[in-house]
Amino acid sequence: MAIDSYMQKMFGDTNVSAFRDATVLLVGAGGIGCELLKDLIMMQFGEIHVLDLDTIDLSNLNRQFLFRQKDIKTSKALTAVKAVKSFNHFSKLVAHHGNIMDKAQFPLSFFEQFDMIFNALDNLEARMYVNKICLFTRVPLMESGTTGLKGQVQPIYPYLTECFACVPKTTPKAFPVCTIRSTPSKPVHCVTWAKNYLFPQLFGPRDFETQNVPTANQDEKSEEDNAKEKAEALRETNELLDLKNKIDYAAEKLQNLEGTTEFGFINDIIAKVFYSDIVRLLRMDSLWRSREKPTPLDYEGQYKQHLDQFLGKLPTDNLSVSDQKLWTPLENLKVFAKATLNLTRRLAKEKIIDFDKDDQDALDFVATASNLRSVIFDIPRKTEFEVKQIAGNIIPAVATTNAIMAGFSGLSSIHYFLSGKNTEEAVKHSRMICDSSSRERFVNSSTLFKPNPKCKQCSITRGIAKVDLSTIDVGAFRDAILSKYNYEDDISLTTSDSRLLYDFDFDDNRKSKLSKFVTNGDILLVTDSEEKLDLVELMLVDTSGKSLVLPDLEIPEYQGNEQESETEDNSDSNSVIEQEGDDDDIVVLDEDEDEKQISKKRKLEDDFSNGKSVKSRKVEHGESKPDDDMVVLD
The missing domain is CATH 1.10.10.520 (Ubiquitin activating enzymes (Uba3). Chain: B, domain 2)
Structure with a gap:
């Protein structure tokens, strides 16, 4: 029986048309991604975009079955799309070789075209970024991951269910330089x-x-x-x-x-x-x-x-x-x-x-x-095989686990499309899939949880502001916000990297164009000077000549004091699953950034994320934008 006959028998002609009319994005073409791409094609999604920045390594070939020896050092996304074309009859396939967090290559408009995004990523930073993008665009997200014999699939419907950031994630292990260099x-x-x-x-x-x-x-x-x-x-x-x-x-x-x-x-x-x-x-x-x-x-x-x-x-x-x-x-x-x-x-x-x-x-x-x-x-020696696992941050992957979780990810998406893209209806039928501690069954499932009211991402009011950055100045943008959202007093405008653009006590940039300080895709944080209304994040989309359009938002009362009580070690029954060893990433820290300083830094970041107005550094008129501090992970 032909594939389309199977689909029509299972879902009916009308529902099969819903798949064929859909455009979806698969982020990651690795262990889960290769399996999931095959599944999405078999489900006859009309247009499938595959995005990955990585190239194929020899160590990938044991579980990423779309790749061969001759494909080593080639793009994963391009090679995966090429490999499945032979058994694709319905889907339009588009490959993208690049970094998902590159705002120039993948602006917000890129994500807005999709009906759903499937995550098959192997690092925490990119997962958090895609999660935030889905919160801005309100595009449903299917999050999946495996490690060894364990795995999970989490359907995420923005602001209706838990997002990826609602449950605190394990941070990478860090070793001070002194330990590495002097006292291993x-x-x-x-x-x-x-x-x-x-x-x-x-x-x-x-x-x-x-x-x-x-x-x-x-x-x-x-x-x-x-x-x-x-x-x-x-x-x-x-x-x-x-x-x-x-x-x-x-x-x-x-x-x-x-x-x-x-x-x-x-x-x-x-x-x-x-x-x-x-x-x-x-x-x-x-x-x-x-x-x-x-x-x-x-x-x-x-x-x-x-x-x-x-x-x-x-x-x-x-x-x-x-x-x-x-x-x-x-x-x-x-x-x-x-x-x-x-x-x-x-x-x-x-x-x-x-x-x-x-x-x-x-x-x-x-x-x-x-x-x-x-x-x-x-210190006990290690075999070269064991050293390779440590140096490459490798947790042994199991191909069958990848295939099972990829299958669950594809199946979990049907509730959204069969409900006519009704997110509330989809939430009722969707399930969270996670590994089971029981020997009698491989996985457990549960209904989806509601958003964590103290989540650092989905508890914040967000919207997309369409603005011509080259013609609108900081003062005009501030005036439009005051008028649109009926603030009783003045506001503060701060970039996501803690640079103050405007405040009641600092209006030097009032006549400066927004393009002097921000670019397309940057985020501005709006805080109420009287702290009556909660923090608002506005993603700026450059409209190039069109007038300023602010989103319709309902801004809740200020919740900063409640959010400050949140602790990082809040435990939850939902375990964190990383595909290829994120928990074993090694960060070498300078010795002067010891545990107390790290805690202090995190506290400052938490205060900023929770709505406190951070005025640590003002961007003076004409000052160039500084580079962000960064920790480079292998």
């Missing part, structure tokens, strides 16, 4: 050091050394020790720069030779990193008052002779070691030496090498460097 105690500390510090120091850009000098821990060290550590850190950075110069010199020689017997730079790296640097750390007496001291690698006495013999046979020596077994220190040294040589040879052409878990040379270097450091600090 876990294998993950050693892997992070090898991947995020040593590897880019030797094979990354030249300015990396000066950007990553470690800071001191004021709580643990005396002023004398702090000064000593800073001096030693600068010395260590200069020594690494010398090693970088030696590697670059060796790379030039290796570029023109099949092989070379000059491997002194490899010996220098080993002697410095695994002996001299450790001896230097041992001079910091305060570090070892409550910790076990490390033992510098006895390279000269125990291993150098064996390694020199091995180096003499490179690059022809075929070293055979299994990534599933723990390597001895000597085996680690040999693999480290061979990986260093291979990377140095490549550096002549590539100039800069970034770590990639699927790059065997890079993985060999990081695995062996982290294991040798573990030996020094008496």
Whole structure:
């Protein structure tokens, strides 16, 4: 029986037409996305857009069945669409290779064309962004995710059900620089050091050394020790720069030779990193008052002779070691030496090498460097397979779980389309799907929850303001808001990155055009100076010549005091599911941003999100827009 016959038999001609008339967006073409794209096509959605910024890696092929070996390094979105065209008879397919958060490539009008958005993402930031976009546009969202044998599907109908932000999410694990650089105690500390510090120091850009000098821990060290550590850190950075110069010199020689017997730079790296640097750390007496001291690698006495013999046979020596077994220190040294040589040879052409878990040379270097450091600090070693999981933030994915949750995601959408796009009717029939703790069943389901009144996203009144940014000035925009929403007193206008544009005490920008401070897609926050009405978020859509149009909104009374009582560790039975290991993302923090400062920063962000007028910095007339602070995750 043909596919269309099955669809008509299950849903009837009228309902099948509802699918064929729909335009949907699939965000993410990975493990769940590949399965979900197949399902959406089989459901005969009229137009399916697939969006993903990633390219295909070797490690994707075991569970992302639309991709083949020949597709490695190509766009996931473009390749997925190309792969399913052969069995597509009804759907128009459109691929987009780009970042979902790129407002220039994907403005608000891009999202407004869709009847529903399906999320198949693998990171928290993008999920939160899509969730907020759906709140602005009121487009229903199907959120899905898996980790191992667990998974969930959450239908989100803006302002009628819980949004993705209603339940607090687990934050990434963070390690201070001092722990990574000086006092590791876990294998993950050693892997992070090898991947995020040593590897880019030797094979990354030249300015990396000066950007990553470690800071001191004021709580643990005396002023004398702090000064000593800073001096030693600068010395260590200069020594690494010398090693970088030696590697670059060796790379030039290796570029023109099949092989070379000059491997002194490899010996220098080993002697410095695994002996001299450790001896230097041992001079910091305060570090070892409550910790076990490390033992510098006895390279000269125990291993150098064996390694020199091995180096003499490179690059022809075929070293055979299994990534599933723990390597001895000597085996680690040999693999480290061979990986260093291979990377140095490549550096002549590539100039800069970034770590990639699927790059065997890079993985060999990081695995062996982290294991040798573990030996020094008496930390359990890991197999190369385990190091790859840690360095790549990988939680083993199960293809069948991806397929099951993709199926539930597609099935959950039918309630919206079969109800004639009636969101209230769809909510009555929709179910939340999540993993089950029972051995008798794979998943549980429940009715959808109402929005959390203290949610940082959906408890805020939002709307879309259509305005010509180049002709409307700040004062005119402020006057229009006062008139539209009947504020009793003045208001404050602040950008989402805490820049004050207008306030009763600050009207310097009144005659300045909005385009001086904001661009298309930016958000302005409106707060009542008397704090009688709650915070309002207005997304600005540049209309280029058309008049100002403000949305019709019902602004509730100010709820700031109630929202301030919210705690971050509020627990809920709804677990957070990440597709590919978001909970294991590693953030290396500067030491001066310790736990107290992090808590203080979060408190300031929470105050701002909950409606408090933040006037920490004013944007003076003509001041350029500063860059946002950012933490880069791998």
